[in-house]
Amino acid sequence: MFEKFFNPKSVAVIGASRKKNSAGHGILKSLLKGGVFKSNTNRAFKGKIYAVNPNANKILGVKCSASILEIKEKIDLAIIVVPSKIIPEIMKQCAEKKIDSAIIISAGFSEIGKEGIELENEILHIAKKNNIRILGPNCLGLLRPSSNINASFGPCMPRHGNVAFFSQSGALIDSVIDWSLENNFGFSTIVSLGNKIDITSEELLLWAAADKETKAIALYLEDIKDGKKFMEIAKKVSQLKPIIALKAGRLGAGIKAVSSHTGGLAGSYEIYKTAFRQSGVQIADSVDDLFEMSEALANQPPCENGIAIITNGGGAGVLCADHCEELGIKLAKLSRETLYKLDTSGKMHPAYSRNNPLDLVGDALSERYDTAIEILMQQKDIHGLIVIQTLQTMTQPLLDAKAVLKARKKYPGKPIITSYMGGKFSRKAVELLETNKVPDFNVPYKAAKAMKGLIDRYYWLN
Amino acid sequence: MQLSQKEAQTLLKKYKIDFPKTEIFKENYIKRTDLKFPLVLKIDSPDIIHKSDMGLVFTGLKSLHDINQNLRTSATILKMHKIEDYNFQLQETITGDEIIMGMKRDTSFGPVILFGLGGIFVEVIKDVSMRIAPLTKTMCIEMIDSIKGIKILEGYRNAKPANKEKLAELLMKLSDISIKEKQIQEIDFNPVIVNDKKAVVVDARIIAENV
Numbered sequence: 001m002f003e004k005f006f007n008p009k010s011v012a013v014i015g016a017s018r019k020k021n022s023a024g025h026g027i028l029k030s031l032l033k034g035g036v037f038k039s040n041t042n043r044a045f046k047g048k049i050y051a052v053n054p055n056a057n058k059i060l061g062v063k064c065s066a067s068i069l070e071i072k073e074k075i076d077l078a079i080i081v082v083p084s085k086i087i088p089e090i091m092k093q094c095a096e097k098k099i100d101s102a103i104i105i106s107a108g109f110s111e112i113g114k115e116g117i118e119l120e121n122e123i124l125h126i127a128k129k130n131n132i133r134i135l136g137p138n139c140l141g142l143l144r145p146s147s148n149i150n151a152s153f154g155p156c157m158p159r160h161g162n163v164a165f166f167s168q169s170g171a172l173i174d175s176v177i178d179w180s181l182e183n184n185f186g187f188s189t190i191v192s193l194g195n196k197i198d199i200t201s202e203e204l205l206l207w208a209a210a211d212k213e214t215k216a217i218a219l220y221l222e223d224i225k226d227g228k229k230f231m232e233i234a235k236k237v238s239q240l241k242p243i244i245a246l247k248a249g250r251l252g253a254g255i256k257a258v259s260s261h262t263g264g265l266a267g268s269y270e271i272y273k274t275a276f277r278q279s280g281v282q283i284a285d286s287v288d289d290l291f292e293m294s295e296a297l298a299n300q301p302p303c304e305n306g307i308a309i310i311t312n313g314g315g316a317g318v319l320c321a322d323h324c325e326e327l328g329i330k331l332a333k334l335s336r337e338t339l340y341k342l343d344t345s346g347k348m349h350p351a352y353s354r355n356n357p358l359d360l361v362g363d364a365l366s367e368r369y370d371t372a373i374e375i376l377m378q379q380k381d382i383h384g385l386i387v388i389q390t391l392q393t394m395t396q397p398l399l400d401a402k403a404v405l406k407a408r409k410k411y412p413g414k415p416i417i418t419s420y421m422g423g424k425f426s427r428k429a430v431e432l433l434e435t436n437k438v439p440d441f442n443v444p445y446k447a448a449k450a451m452k453g454l455i456d457r458y459y460w461l462n
Numbered sequence: 463m464q465l466s467q468k469e470a471q472t473l474l475k476k477y478k479i480d481f482p483k484t485e486i487f488k489e490n491y492i493k494r495t496d497l498k499f500p501l502v503l504k505i506d507s508p509d510i511i512h513k514s515d516m517g518l519v520f521t522g523l524k525s526l527h528d529i530n531q532n533l534r535t536s537a538t539i540l541k542m543h544k545i546e547d548y549n550f551q552l553q554e555t556i557t558g559d560e561i562i563m564g565m566k567r568d569t570s571f572g573p574v575i576l577f578g579l580g581g582i583f584v585e586v587i588k589d590v591s592m593r594i595a596p597l598t599k600t601m602c603i604e605m606i607d608s609i610k611g612i613k614i615l616e617g618y619r620n621a622k623p624a625n626k627e628k629l630a631e632l633l634m635k636l637s638d639i640s641i642k643e644k645q646i647q648e649i650d651f652n653p654v655i656v657n658d659k660k661a662v663v664v665d666a667r668i669i670a671e672n673v
Binding site: 223224225226227228231260261262263265266270271274275278 | 562564565566568570571572574576578584588590592593594648649650652667669
């Protein structure tokens with residue numbers, strides 16, 4: 001499914017442009033170099049690249065053809081960046097050239113009104129008749145790091161990861177890529193949905209469910225045309241992989257005159273939230289929430305309710321416990337056996353808390369973390385851990401991280417989320433954690449929220 | 463288009479939904495009633511959404527004299543508002559907790575079912591839960607249990623707990639209506655009165671598509 005979109009052997013940019021600031025130029029460059037902005041994640045597309053522009057001989061070193069029909073070789077994927085009015089003509093040429101996969105980047109369709117809607121219908125008609133699948137129009141394109149394809153005018157290639165991101169906003173993708181590079185965040189695929197005249201978010205959900213690289217699916221949505229269909233598919237896919245959605249346009253109730261109480265109470269966003277919950281789609285409140293939850297859900301197992309907090313700072317532990325309570329996360333009681341093991345380990349500070357949150361006291365070295373993590377993991381009704389580290393003169397961020405990773409390996413069924421509170425001095429340790437798929441959050445609230453995501457997932461599956 | 467009380471009651475009967483014994487009439491003076499006192503007097507009119515805001519719900523009526531006095535008052539208020547399309551509605555009183563249940567047909571997701579504490583709770587606190595139909599019994603119980611004010615229904619200060627089973631059954635029936643009666647766009651059962659024995663739809667506001 002969609003093999004020629006995500007792993008094409010040859011690509012043609014129809015509407016490649018010499019103008020440096022145009023999308024037609026940016027996309028060609030993205031294919032050639034992996035991105036327009038410099039990044040060590042950029043990879044050049046390995047397949048054949050063709051450019052179509054009747055008024056140029058060569059752009060960025062690629063020979064131009066006047067029309068797609070002049071190209072003799074087979075083309076897997078057409079990326080169309082010409083003015084919307086001539087797209088029906090271009091589509092006919094694609095049909096003649098036996099191209100069956102096309103991304104229409106150009107704007108000027110249903111988003112501009114009646115004239116645009118007619119144009120969309122015309123294009124869709126040509127596409128259906130000739131079995132051409134269309135992504136867009138009015139979209140940013142798509143990116144797939146493992147296929148070295150950046151068929152978009154996004155800034156650069158993101159890091160290769162295991163979250164698929166489908167977005168109804170193209171511009172949001174641009175910023176998310178930039179942000180992701182700073183935050184050790186990777187993607188299996190990014191797709192800009194555009195006006196969704198042919199390929200829908202539901203189809204992409206099904207594709208992602210089968211995609212080996214994708215472990216979680218992040219959605220940014222503005223509207224869902226067929227809610228029933230979405231729910232039916234999301235219900236199936238969420239049994240296989242976590243889906244996390246951020247819905248924009250939450251206000252807007254009250255536009256229509258309200259005739260019943262129910263009508264007034266069941267606002268549009270409320271209905272979306274209801275539909276999401278009912279089909280196993282987890283709800284993100286903001287852009288960072290979307291990706292933080294996706295990261296946790298892609299890399300950590302679901303968690304039964306009942307966790308423990310380990311900290312070297314009393315205050316941070318209490319804060320985290322407060323957040324857990326607010327979110328409905330249960331803190332397991334440390335069993336007698338656990339306390340006995342801790343007491344006799346010879347590693348605990350005399351004043352350690354003997355309670356959950358387990359406060360190891362400020363001078364905790366990594367050995368103490370290691371011992372505590374191991375002993376708590378052995379307790380049956382502790383199903384996951386939040387490990388907090390505050391930075392004190394003796395703290396060993398890297399060694400603490402290694403203790404966490406050791407436990408992750410030994411107890412694969414129990415998630416660990418860390419909150420290394422700080423920044424500059426814990427960066428290396430955080431990188432070590434995140435490259436080894438342990439999500440780290442700067443503040444305990446976010447760690448608790450991510451844990452809640454894993455707990456919700458557990459109860460959806462069970 | 464809003465269904466009249468008669469039409470609404472026909473629909474309720476079809477789905478075996480419990481509502482109080484009711485007499486519907488137009489005259490502003492009556493000589494007798496077969497209903498059991500105390501009674502409630504209401505006005506049914508397509509031109510009125512919030513009956514109580516207009517002072518058009520009279521509760522605790524203990525005699526014919528009470529009824530006739532309030533009929534006269536109502537007639538005056540209706541005249542003042544120039545409302546001509548109306549009926550009077552006399553109902554037996556049910557005591558218990560006030561609940562709101564409702565349905566709204568969403569263009570994308572289909573029928574959405576709503577449950578919450580009624581009266582001022584729904585207006586001020588908006589303590590409601592929702593599900594998209596069709597509902598299962600488990601979903602109905604979940605809906606009831608997931609409101610913040612569930613403790614009020616489970617019995618507080620020696621009050622008898624509300625009959626959750628009957629509430630769940632009523633939600634199932636609402637779901638059933640929403641799936642089978644495609645012409646119906648919105649429903650308010652407001653209030654539903656629930657006590658330890660039953661859940662009764664005291665007021666039904668049903669909006670159907672203009673056919």
